Amino acid sequence: MRAINEYTITDAAIDQMAATPNPRMRQVMESLVRHLHAFAREVDLTPEEWLEGVRFLTAVGQKCTAHRQEFILLSDTLGLSALVNALHDKRVSETVTKSSLLGPFYRQDAPMMKLGDSIISRCKGTEVVFYGRVIDSAGSGIPNALVQVWEPDETGNYDLQKHDPSVMDLRGCFRTDPEGRYYFRGLCPLGYMIPMDGPVGDMIRAQKRHGYRPAHIHFVIGAPGYRELVTALYVAGDAHIDSDTVFGVDESLIIAVNKSDRSSPLPNLPSIHYDFRLAAARDQMSGRVGADPSQVTSRVVEGGA
Numbered sequence: 450m451r452a453i454n455e456y457t458i459t460d461a462a463i464d465q466m467a468a469t470p471n472p473r474m475r476q477v478m479e480s481l482v483r484h485l486h487a488f489a490r491e492v493d494l495t496p497e498e499w500l501e502g503v504r505f506l507t508a509v510g511q512k513c514t515a516h517r518q519e520f521i522l523l524s525d526t527l528g529l530s531a532l533v534n535a536l537h538d539k540r541v542s543e544t545v546t547k548s549s550l551l552g553p554f555y556r557q558d559a560p561m562m563k564l565g566d567s568i569i570s571r572c573k574g575t576e577v578v579f580y581g582r583v584i585d586s587a588g589s590g591i592p593n594a595l596v597q598v599w600e601p602d603e604t605g606n607y608d609l610q611k612h613d614p615s616v617m618d619l620r621g622c623f624r625t626d627p628e629g630r631y632y633f634r635g636l637c638p639l640g641y642m643i644p645m646d647g648p649v650g651d652m653i654r655a656q657k658r659h660g661y662r663p664a665h666i667h668f669v670i671g672a673p674g675y676r677e678l679v680t681a682l683y684v685a686g687d688a689h690i691d692s693d694t695v696f697g698v699d700e701s702l703i704i705a706v707n708k709s710d711r712s713s714p715l716p717n718l719p720s721i722h723y724d725f726r727l728a729a730a731r732d733q734m735s736g737r738v739g740a741d742p743s744q745v746t747s748r749v750v751e752g753g754a
């Protein structure tokens with residue numbers, strides 16, 4: 450019989466998983482156990498701290514609903530989401546638009562709108578036009594690409610945080626024209642504090658972090674034959690552009706608001722111009738990456754029933 454001690458426990462746990470038929474699952478779980486055990490040894494984890502960790506993760510799960518995803522928020526604030534995005538971006542050789550965080554507030558059922566429409570239905574603030582093209586790595590326009598957008602209101606809240614889920618504001622879907630162009634009206638992006646009324650907020654306060662995200666607007670862009678892009682545009686000059694609580698900002702995603710833009714399709718409004726470059730889909734890269742967080746909860750409920 451193998452003696453179980455602080456070192457042999459790792460191989461003992463991994464040996465029991467050796468018959469896992471799915472090779473990727475086996476690889477991921479073996480590595481997870483190795484790193485989890487190394488972490489516990491490194492910090493000399495005590496039973497009280499282990500229990501505190503169990504309590505924290507339980508609270509994170511209990512905070513989740515179909516319209517609130519505390520686990521995504523936890524992943525975002527630990528930098529894991531940004532790391533996964535960086536690994537995802539590394540899998541293409543072409544120079545394309547970088548990924549940024551999906552975050553917890555995407556909805557796949559936002560209304561379909563016509564180019565030039567406004568996504569503002571309730572809130573107040575400065576209206577701007579967002580415009581540009583969806584292009585491939587060679588610069589050719591991608592017609593009929595689906596451009597999904599969402600942004601917070603003038604109080605820094607998404608519709609899901611303020612209203613019944615049947616109410617939608619500041620989100621919409623658009624199709625690019627035959628040249629790959631898109632344009633729509635929305636609110637000039639604003640920054641906000643991440644939801645602080647749950648266990649992730651407790652963690653942020655305990656770490657003396659400010660909890661803010663710089664002004665941004667989210668995009669999910671897809672077209673047949675291209676890898677779906679989940680990204681966001683960040684407004685230059687925001688006080689938190691260099692200290693985003695969820696590490697979403699990349700220099701290539703920072704934009705400026707142009708107050709006098711003659712090239713804009715709506716030249717009387719301030720404009721934000723950006724061309725999104727998509728990578729061609731290849732095998733394992735063609736899957737959706739912009740999944741609606743509410744689907745996670747519904748799958749868990751169905752699975753647990």
Ligand SMILES: [Fe+2]
Pocket residue numbers: 552662665667
């Ligand atoms: Fe956001």
